[in-house]
Amino acid sequence: EVHLEESGGGLVGPGGSLRLSCAASGFTFNDHYLDWVRQAPGRGLEWVGRSRNKGKGYTTSYAASVKGRFSISRDASWNLLYLQMDSLRTEDTAVYFCTRPSYFDSHGNSLDAYDVWGRGTMVTVSS
């Protein structure tokens, strides 16, 4: 069964750092893109960033709101996806979901449709 599970959330002060992990199972880790999507309390979905698959060189992309502060990486030995969050701000308070965009078109381009989601981990940035 395909499964994603986030961990590492918690309470951190403004300017602090936190590293989230996403444990993947049930699929070939290196073959898939993996994204982070967050949702502030009572708000909508916001894309955070992407780690592309081995075929795309594990390249990453980020939302403008987190670029330069957040970093996505992988440990293929353990099928783990990470989100390193530095210089945290109160507006980063959200549930962070790890998710997999599983569908591709005939040219190998992602259809950016997320069919696998973790349960999310809550990050609270507050003094």
Place this chain on the structure above:
Amino acid sequence: QSVLTQPPSVSAAPGQRVTISCSGSRSDIGNNYVSWYQQFPGTAPKLLIYDNNKRPSGIPDRFSASKSGTSATLGIAGLQTGDEAVFYCGTWDDSLGVVVFGVGTQLTVL
């Protein structure tokens, strides 16, 4: 911030059909694939539609979708009280180089 426009809420009676619109621009919906999600409180979103109008395995055909130009529409037929949730559209934005979502639409089944 959301760049896709959705109505904040829609409502209809059980058994009826409702549509939810999602409006964007040439750089997002106009040039990319639209997906739709259903989210219940306290849970992760669930994929309903991908590639503009395709349903993943297990999604009933009561859910349908279309795309025309820079807009997309989700349709839900035979409404059930269990359909009450927030619905989001999403797509890639070529100008921003990011995935963008709509603000979400709360469906109420009266």
